[in-house]
Amino acid sequence: QKEVEQDPGPLSVPEGAIVSLNCTYSNSAFQYFMWYRQYSRKGPELLMYTYSSGNKEDGRFTAQVDKSSKYISLFIRDSQPSDSATYLCAMSTNTNAGKSTFGDGTTLTVKP
Amino acid sequence: DVKVTQSSRYLVKRTGEKVFLECVQDMDHENMFWYRQDPGLGLRLIYFSYDVKMKEKGDIPEGYSVSREKKERFSLILESASTNQTSMYLCASSPRIDSPLHFGNGTRLTVT
Numbered sequence: 204q205k206e207v208e209q210d211p212g213p214l215s216v217p218e219g220a221i222v223s224l225n226c227t228y229s230n231s232a233f234q235y236f237m238w239y240r241q242y243s244r245k246g247p248e249l250l251m252y253t254y255s256s257g258n259k260e261d262g263r264f265t266a267q268v269d270k271s272s273k274y275i276s277l278f279i280r281d282s283q284p285s286d287s288a289t290y291l292c293a294m295s296t297n298t299n300a301g302k303s304t305f306g307d308g309t310t311l312t313v314k315p
Numbered sequence: 316d317v318k319v320t321q322s323s324r325y326l327v328k329r330t331g332e333k334v335f336l337e338c339v340q341d342m343d344h345e346n347m348f349w350y351r352q353d354p355g356l357g358l359r360l361i362y363f364s365y366d367v368k369m370k371e372k373g374d375i376p377e378g379y380s381v382s383r384e385k386k387e388r389f390s391l392i393l394e395s396a397s398t399n400q401t402s403m404y405l406c407a408s409s410p411r412i413d414s415p416l417h418f419g420n421g422t423r424l425t426v427t
Binding site for chain 2: 235
């Protein structure tokens with residue numbers, strides 16, 4: 204079983220919808236939680252970076268971490284066609300966020 | 316803005332060839348990483364480096380080696396390319412050990 208499981212998708216929603224992207228994990232030592240966005244033929248870019256349980260908001264994006272349930276989510280409000288991409292969750296056990304364990308990604312399409 | 320540049324977007328090589336993938340970052344980051352990305356397997360860490368001339372194995376180092384002679388440059392070497400090394404290779408850097416990653420746009424390598 205993988206340490207990080209991500210809802211596989213693909214996900215297709217109409218413009219303006221609220222999107223929920225989810226990952227579960229088995230390693231209780233994970234301390235840092237990240238969401239990356241990857242456009243087609245591009246490298247991943249960091250969207251959100253959180254350390255503790257709770258919510259972190261940045262514009263239309265909200266990252267939620269529930270360590271007790273070993274569950275993280277990324278919510279996108281008022282989704283736009285430009286949000287169409289693959290979203291990767293990532294998490295690390297120690298202070299080296301570069302040695303993260305990644306989910307397989309969820310591909311999102313937002314239709315105008 | 317951080318720029319991580321990978322020298323080739325697409326490469327086609329023959330089985331048994333020695334292959335060099337080059338990566339350069341322009342922000343004086345201490346840490347550099349090589350990942351490969353495969354459908355259904357997510358991103359997997361091959362090698363990383365915290366300093367010049369320093370390297371550490373990631374999760375899947377077999378069949379690969381790396382070189383970091385200068386701080387800004389991190390090279391991935393496939394000593395004898397095999398078809399199972401056909402993949403998307405992503406280079407990344409980070410300024411501190413607890414920082415998330417800045418990725419390049421990847422090199423899609425095909426080994427025939």
